[in-house]
Amino acid sequence: MARFLRHLVACLGLALAAPALAQSPCALDDAPCEVPTGTYRVEWPAGPGPWPVLVFLHGAGSNGNAILSNRVLVETFLEGGMAVLAPDGTARPGRPSTALGWSFIPGRPKRRDEHSFLSAVIDDATQRFPLDRARVVLSGFSLGGSMTWYMACDHPDLAFAYAPVGGAFWRPHPALEACKAPVRLFHTHGWKDKVVPLEGRPLWDGRIVQGDVFYSLQVMRTANACEGMRAGAFEISEKYWDRWWTECASGSALRLALHPGAHSVPTGWSLRTLAWLDSLAGFARDSTASP
Numbered sequence: 001m002a003r004f005l006r007h008l009v010a011c012l013g014l015a016l017a018a019p020a021l022a023q024s025p026c027a028l029d030d031a032p033c034e035v036p037t038g039t040y041r042v043e044w045p046a047g048p049g050p051w052p053v054l055v056f057l058h059g060a061g062s063n064g065n066a067i068l069s070n071r072v073l074v075e076t077f078l079e080g081g082m083a084v085l086a087p088d089g090t091a092r093p094g095r096p097s098t099a100l101g102w103s104f105i106p107g108r109p110k111r112r113d114e115h116s117f118l119s120a121v122i123d124d125a126t127q128r129f130p131l132d133r134a135r136v137v138l139s140g141f142s143l144g145g146s147m148t149w150y151m152a153c154d155h156p157d158l159a160f161a162y163a164p165v166g167g168a169f170w171r172p173h174p175a176l177e178a179c180k181a182p183v184r185l186f187h188t189h190g191w192k193d194k195v196v197p198l199e200g201r202p203l204w205d206g207r208i209v210q211g212d213v214f215y216s217l218q219v220m221r222t223a224n225a226c227e228g229m230r231a232g233a234f235e236i237s238e239k240y241w242d243r244w245w246t247e248c249a250s251g252s253a254l255r256l257a258l259h260p261g262a263h264s265v266p267t268g269w270s271l272r273t274l275a276w277l278d279s280l281a282g283f284a285r286d287s288t289a290s291p
Contacts (some may be wrong), residue, residue, distance in 0.1 A: 009253060018171030032064065032088065033128070035120040037112055039126050041068050042125055044083035049129075049130025053083040053278075055122065055159070057147050059167075061099040064088045074127075076270035081285040083131050087121050102147040105170050105208055110129050110220065114147065115155050120217055122158070139163040139273070141265050142196060149216060153179040153223065160184070160283060166196050168216035171209040179223035182252035186276045188233060188259065188269055189213055195263035199218070217256060221245060224252040231256075239268065253280060 024030050025042065032039035041064045044051050054077050056067050064086030068074055074084045089100035090111045118138075126133040138159040140148040145167025149154040152162040153174060161184035183269065189198060200210035221229070225248060232246030244255035255276065259266040277283050 014245075033124065035103075035117070037117045038088055038090070040064055040085060040121045040125065042083060042085045042129060042131075043068060043074060043078060044130060045078045045081055049083075050132040051081065051083045051130060052135035052283070053085050053122075053125070053131045054136065054163075054273075055085045055087065055118070055136060055138050057099070057102065057138070057141030057144030059090060059140075059144050060092075060101045061095070062089075063098050063100045065098075073265065073270055077274070080270075080274045082137075082274070083129070085121070085125055085131070087118060093287055102143050104147055104150050107148050107170055108208065115151065115158065118151065118158065119155075132245055135160055137161045137163060137273075138279060139165065141165045141169070142167045142263065143192050145196075146211075149185075149187075152183045152185055153219065156181040156183045160211065161176060161186070161277060162282060163276070164188070165269065166190060166263055168196075168200075168213045169211035169219065171200065171211050173211050173215050174219055176219055176222045179219060182224045182249040183193065183220070184251075184253040184280055186253070186257070186273065187213070187217070188256045188257045188266065188272075190261045190263055190266065191258050192261060193263045215254075217254070221248070222287040225249040239266070240272070246252065251281075 025057045026040065032041050051087035052245040058064060058067050063072070068084065077084050089102045091097060092099065102114060104114055122133065122136055125131055136159045138148050138151055146169065148162050148164035149168050151158050163186045165188045175283035196210055198213045200212050202209045224245070226245045231243035233244050235242040239256045239259055242255065248254060257272065278285065
């Protein structure tokens with residue numbers, strides 16, 4: 001009955017008064033929302049919206065349901081005045097039906113046009129629910145982080161900003177001039193990451209090879225028309241080492257944060273990402289939201 005009522009409220013366009021908790025028409029164990037080439041789940045804050053939205057892409061072997069099960073991450077963004085949308089990757093041969101991936105690795109057969117899928121998901125969700133299409137942030141972890149890099153490079157107008165974690169381009173790397181336009185991108189990576197090392201690593205006896213984070217940043221500096229190679233600003237805290245490029249194309253942004261951990265979405269990432277978004281001209285969260 002509770003699931004039915006949530007779907008009824010969504011279909012009525014939130015005509016009923018918003019409850020204290022976020023609406024969840026396609027969340028957790030509920031049936032996912034569907035577009036022609038896949039599925040997704042979404043939650044948004046209490047209130048009428050429309051809300052900015054974080055589209056978070058899961059890592060290899062995971063799924064969108066697992067993302068919304070990460071209540072620390074999800075509730076931080078909900079409390080910060082942002083919805084969270086969790087698309088499902090594609091099935092991988094010989095793997096469980098819930099162990100999904102993303103189809104983009106250079107030289108590998110494409111199981112799905114991921115740009116068309118993500119575009120359809122964002123368009124569907126922003127039409128059905130109180131989400132703001134102009135304030136979409138694409139993010140992801142590990143393989144989902146790499147997918148985020150490729151979307152930022154090949155389809156820069158898909159989202160307002162990009163915030164990948166623990167995943168960048170794969171080899172063969174894109175050419176330095178490959179990316180289509182300047183973007184706003186904030187990359188976070190673990191200093192001790194051995195699953196997706198900063199330098200990358202070969203997999204499957206070298207049949208596929210992860211890329212180099214610093215080369216990926218060079219490609220994005222070229223796309224953003226940054227002057228010079230070195231960063232223009234630096235910040236060191238107890239848990240993060242940040243550097244960002246200040247002399248770049250108008251409207252672009254490029255920042256790198258390293259943390260001392262391994263392959264993970266580090267503690268504090270959600271709050272730091274919200275703070276970064278607040279620093280971007282043209283992106284405003286609800287003034288009553290926290291933090």
